[in-house]
Amino acid sequence: MPAKSSSDKQGGRTFIESARRAQIVDAAIEVIADQGYAGASFAKIAKQAGLSSTGMISYHFKGKDDLIREVVAEVLRVNGEFLLSKMDTETSILGRLRLYITTRVALLDEYPKHQRALQTIVNAVQTEDPELRGLAPAMAAFATEQEKRIRLGQRQGEIRELDPLVLVLAVNGALDQITNRAAVDPDFDTAACARELADLFDRAVRKQ
Numbered sequence: 475m476p477a478k479s480s481s482d483k484q485g486g487r488t489f490i491e492s493a494r495r496a497q498i499v500d501a502a503i504e505v506i507a508d509q510g511y512a513g514a515s516f517a518k519i520a521k522q523a524g525l526s527s528t529g530m531i532s533y534h535f536k537g538k539d540d541l542i543r544e545v546v547a548e549v550l551r552v553n554g555e556f557l558l559s560k561m562d563t564e565t566s567i568l569g570r571l572r573l574y575i576t577t578r579v580a581l582l583d584e585y586p587k588h589q590r591a592l593q594t595i596v597n598a599v600q601t602e603d604p605e606l607r608g609l610a611p612a613m614a615a616f617a618t619e620q621e622k623r624i625r626l627g628q629r630q631g632e633i634r635e636l637d638p639l640v641l642v643l644a645v646n647g648a649l650d651q652i653t654n655r656a657a658v659d660p661d662f663d664t665a666a667c668a669r670e671l672a673d674l675f676d677r678a679v680r681k682q
Contacts (some may be wrong), residue, residue: 493532497523500545506545507590511598514538542595549592550612552585567627569678571645572672578649579668580654593653616643634681645675 487495501523505533506514514527524532528645535541564570582589596609617639624638648671656662 475639494530494550495544496540496617498525498531498534501568502541503549503591506594507587508543511594528550539571545591546609546612548593549585549588553581553592556581556584567623567630569674571621571627571679572676575645575675576668577671579652579664581669582653582664584601586656589653592656593650596650617646620645625673628681631681633679636679641675641679 482609498519502519504512505518505522516531519541520526520528520531523531531541534545545668557577559571560580561570564573599609608609621638621640624633624641627633628635652664652667652671656664
């Protein structure tokens with residue numbers, strides 16, 4: 475079978491175009507993580523990506539909103555694959571809750587720039603329209619799936635009677651604060667914090 479050429483299409487783009495877009499997205503993640511959302515200019519992203527001008531970014535993306543959507547999609551993809559790889563074999567709901575907490579924190583060690591970039595974007599668009607960044611539908615769908623699992627755990631007798639939405643908000647809120655703390659405190663023991671947090675929620679929600 476002949477090797478595919480750079481002119482072969484992948485999602486309507488050539489392989490070279492797809493690789494260039496991925497290069498720009500990776501550079502944007504680095505810049506946003508290190509310099510914040512407001513500081514992520516096309517000039518800085520182009521320099522990080524090793525591009526000669528910002529024109530290459532404008533060729534592949536319609537504007538900053540378009541690029542940020544791709545950044546969010548890439549971080550969510552990486553996070554989703556990592557979480558699934560660690561949690562796929564756990565069957566109990568309480569076990570999955572514990573693994574979710576510890577694995578979410580483990581992402582800070584495996585992909586620290588991705589987590590800082592995503593948290594920076596979340597913080598930056600709180601007063602804007604998050605739909606433009608692709609966050610609202612993704613976060614809402616994920617929260618809904620978490621609520622369904624909590625209800626399943628209640629039906630199976632693992633989790634006591636409580637409001638699943640409150641639990642989801644509490645867990646994810648705590649995890650977001652760990653991400654924020656880790657970004658400013660190099661001595662912060664994320665692994666120890668994850669274990670303590672997992673123990674805390676396990677004791678709080680387990681049906682006695």
